[in-house]
Amino acid sequence: xxxxxxxxxxxxxxxxxxxxxxxxxxxxxxxxxxxxxxxxxxxxxxxxxxxxxxxxxxxxxxxxxxxxxxxxxxxxxxxxxxxxxxxxxxxxxxxxxxxxxxxxxxxxxxxxxxxxxxxxxxxxxxxxxxxxxxxxxxxxxxxxxxxxxxxxxxxxxxxxxxxxxxxxxxxxxxxxxxxxxxxxxxxxxxxxxxxxxxxxxxxxxxxxxxxxxxxxxxxxxxxxxxxxxxxxxxxxxxxxxxxxxxxxxxxxxxxxxxxxxxxxxxxxxxxxxxxxxxxxxxxxxxxxxxxxxxxxxxxxxxxxxxxxxxxxxxxxxxxxxxxxxxxxxxxxxxxxx
Amino acid sequence: xxxxxxxxxxxxxxxxxxxxxxxxxxxxxxxxxxxxxxxxxxxxxxxxxxxxxxxxxxxxxxxxxxxxxxxxxxxxxxxxxxxxxxxxxxxxxxxxxxxxxxxxxxxxxxxxxxxxxxxxxxxxxxxxxxxxxxxxxxxxxxxxxxxxxxxxxxxxxxxxxxxxxxxxxxxxxxxxxxxxxxxxxxxxxxxxxxxxxxxxxxxxxxxxxxxxxxxxxxxxxxxxxxxxxxxxxxxxxxxxxxxxxxxxxxxxxxxxxxxxxxxxxxxxxxxxxxxxxxxxxxxxxxxxxxxxxxxxxxxxxxxxxxxxxxxxxxxxxxxxxxxxxxxxxxxxxxxxx
DNA sequence: GAGATTTGGTAATACGTTTTACCAATTATT
DNA sequence: AATAATTGGTAAAACGTATTACCAAATCTC
Numbered sequence: 095x096x097x098x099x100x101x102x103x104x105x106x107x108x109x110x111x112x113x114x115x116x117x118x119x120x121x122x123x124x125x126x127x128x129x130x131x132x133x134x135x136x137x138x139x140x141x142x143x144x145x146x147x148x149x150x151x152x153x154x155x156x157x158x159x160x161x162x163x164x165x166x167x168x169x170x171x172x173x174x175x176x177x178x179x180x181x182x183x184x185x186x187x188x189x190x191x192x193x194x195x196x197x198x199x200x201x202x203x204x205x206x207x208x209x210x211x212x213x214x215x216x217x218x219x220x221x222x223x224x225x226x227x228x229x230x231x232x233x234x235x236x237x238x239x240x241x242x243x244x245x246x247x248x249x250x251x252x253x254x255x256x257x258x259x260x261x262x263x264x265x266x267x268x269x270x271x272x273x274x275x276x277x278x279x280x281x282x283x284x285x286x287x288x289x290x291x292x293x294x295x296x297x298x299x300x301x302x303x304x305x306x307x308x309x310x311x312x313x314x315x316x317x318x319x320x321x322x323x324x325x326x327x328x329x330x331x332x333x334x335x336x337x338x339x340x341x342x343x344x345x346x347x348x349x350x351x352x353x354x355x356x357x358x359x360x361x362x363x364x365x366x367x368x369x370x371x372x373x374x375x376x377x378x379x380x381x382x383x384x385x386x387x388x389x390x391x392x393x394x395x396x397x398x399x400x401x402x403x404x405x406x407x408x409x410x411x412x413x414x415x416x417x418x419x420x421x422x423x424x425x426x427x428x429x430x431x
Numbered sequence: 432x433x434x435x436x437x438x439x440x441x442x443x444x445x446x447x448x449x450x451x452x453x454x455x456x457x458x459x460x461x462x463x464x465x466x467x468x469x470x471x472x473x474x475x476x477x478x479x480x481x482x483x484x485x486x487x488x489x490x491x492x493x494x495x496x497x498x499x500x501x502x503x504x505x506x507x508x509x510x511x512x513x514x515x516x517x518x519x520x521x522x523x524x525x526x527x528x529x530x531x532x533x534x535x536x537x538x539x540x541x542x543x544x545x546x547x548x549x550x551x552x553x554x555x556x557x558x559x560x561x562x563x564x565x566x567x568x569x570x571x572x573x574x575x576x577x578x579x580x581x582x583x584x585x586x587x588x589x590x591x592x593x594x595x596x597x598x599x600x601x602x603x604x605x606x607x608x609x610x611x612x613x614x615x616x617x618x619x620x621x622x623x624x625x626x627x628x629x630x631x632x633x634x635x636x637x638x639x640x641x642x643x644x645x646x647x648x649x650x651x652x653x654x655x656x657x658x659x660x661x662x663x664x665x666x667x668x669x670x671x672x673x674x675x676x677x678x679x680x681x682x683x684x685x686x687x688x689x690x691x692x693x694x695x696x697x698x699x700x701x702x703x704x705x706x707x708x709x710x711x712x713x714x715x716x717x718x719x720x721x722x723x724x725x726x727x728x729x730x731x732x733x734x735x736x737x738x739x740x741x742x743x744x745x746x747x748x749x750x751x752x753x754x755x756x757x758x759x760x761x762x763x764x765x766x767x768x
Numbered sequence: 769g770a771g772a773t774t775t776g777g778t779a780a781t782a783c784g785t786t787t788t789a790c791c792a793a794t795t796a797t798t
Numbered sequence: 799a800a801t802a803a804t805t806g807g808t809a810a811a812a813c814g815t816a817t818t819a820c821c822a823a824a825t826c827t828c
Contacts, residue, residue: 181536
């Protein structure tokens with residue numbers, strides 16, 4: 095490994111000068127020819143600063159930890175891409191943890207936080223994060239940003255435009271002529287579920303449509319959970335002609351349940367989901383979705399994690415709008431035809 | 432931050448003892464009561480070793496860099512999950528880089544490699560990796576493992592049981608009665624394409640089926656490329672009753688092309704693909720696939736990256752078999768019905 | 769030409785670990 | 799009782815960087 099003093103020796107200066115040139119220290123006064131000599135040596139000896147030493151000295155590692163609930167989920171993947179991009183732009187690297195492989199990786203994460211190995215932490219994990227991780231981060235004063243989570247006084251919070259997205263989805267069905275619209279929500283205890291539900295209710299109310307409590311069913315954001323949730327919804331409301339699903343993976347499961355009852359999509363039941371995924375268009379019924387600014391969410395998250403000046407609190411992604419992507423899983427209801 | 436000497440002070444010993452107790456140094460002889468005193472102080476003061484200092488001293492960071500071609504691709508996601516799990520088991524953390532966000536993240540990666548910030552590197556990126564990353568890793572003697580790539584003398588190599596998987600897929604079609612079977616390969620210059628092609632040819636030959644050169648078309652592993660590749664295949668071979676796709680995402684695109692020609696799957700054309708994904712069962716035609724041991728691939732990759740004793744060379748995942756997952760995109764050909 | 773300022777740097781220290789070499793006091797051996 | 803071996807540790811150096819305080823020589827000011 096080439097070190098600062100190797101360069102210093104070659105260039106005939108002290109290592110302090112080399113360090114200050116490499117780090118572009120504005121307060122350093124040095125002759126142009128010395129600077130060139132150093133830069134040349136840096137180039138020739140292929141110098142790269144030792145990250146551990148730099149971290150030790152400056153207490154800044156350039157690493158940001160990101161905890162994802164399930165790496166495999168394409169919805170989260172898009173968030174990761176956004177975070178990845180922003181990290182690169184800001185000269186940071188992303189440390190990845192999968193919350194579903196909980197125990198070992200959580201322990202490791204706690205170690206890393208405690209060992210001042212990271213500059214910031216981003217958590218996308220609906221509830222899957224052990225308390226001790228958060229507690230440790232708070233104690234260690236690691237800037238933490240929670241994605242779509244509940245308020246934690248110690249952390250930053252970023253939300254998606256959930257209410258708007260849900261309203262768009264619901265209005266789309268209403269405009270097609272539906273009146274019997276079910277709501278397959280995400281987990282009950284998540285605040286984003288609440289916001290999406292508000293959007294759904296708002297749209298329903300604006301159209302003057304009443305609804306029973308049984309028209310709302312909560313489930314998790316995976317296919318299997320969506321399937322059982324949808325079964326519950328259909329059992330309780332046989333008259334339904336449309337469903338808005340608050341999560342696209344749950345929607346995929348819901349569609350399976352609908353088909354298993356020999357119902358047609360969208361012939362008998364229309365389905366619209368929040369979050370777009372690349373394969374939505376290739377499903378048995380190409381799925382109409384409302385795309386969320388997930389890339390932007392990931393990007394914003396690392397920006398906030400990096401920027402120490404921002405006061406803690408909640409912010410919402412507002413520079414990108416949810417967008418309705420119309421495909422073939424929605425159509426007017428039979429009675430309206 | 433709590434440091435070794437904080438602990439030492441509280442426990443009334445030297446920091447050397449604390450370090451050696453924390454690291455479970457077998458050569459240390461210490462009285463049981465001292466050990467307990469130290470352990471108690473560690474607990475109470477909430478000590479965690481400073482990673483930077485440890486790295487600086489021992490030149491082992493506990494970090495493994497993983498470069499993924501496209502985080503969003505579910506096929507790669509499964510590899511990541513395997514790697515993530517193995518990393519946790521071995522008390523390492525995974526540093527994630529997305530090759531598609533190439534330039535910034537590549538520069539950052541080179542910096543990190545050069546700065547001795549990582550213990551190993553895993554590259555899953557069909558061609559997307561800048562030369563300088565590999566070169567730097569080699570110069571820095573960072574153990575590098577290439578997934579499904581071409582032989583590089585400096586690196587370890589891990590392959591999937593490609594030939595077997597492809598043979599299984601092709602045999603499945605042959606057993607259904609197909610004789611006119613197209614091959615939608617992955618990229619021409621990849622050795623795994625070659626191996627899969629060998630499997631296809633082997634199955635065809637074993638069944639005594641001749642084929643023309645035009646029955647093989649190469650494309651990339653994404654939906655759009657699969658679509659155009661399939662178009663080419665169908666144009667050149669109108670008599671085809673089945674296609675084996677070497678990549679599942681390409682298969683999804685291929686299906687789109689087939690449908691756009693008003694052909695039915697599997698009525699007119701059967702489709703089978705290599706790699707299983709969670710949504711395969713929910714596609715318009717639930718896709719028959721051959722699942723590959725991707726989790727195992729990721730897992731093995733970090734194990735090899737960690738284990739410095741293993742000689743360089745190629746190894747194949749052989750403790751897990753490709754598995755045919757039959758769904759509804761394959762059936763006997765029309766003429767056979 | 770004496771004092772003040774600027775130019776172009778340098779020396780030294782701290783960051784927190786790990787590890788090697790060493791040592792005083794106690795216990796065992798003959 | 800003298801020597802040897804064991805017990806239970808300690809002291810100090812090194813890893814490579816960033817940064818503060820300092821300084822000699824050159825140049826400027828009047």
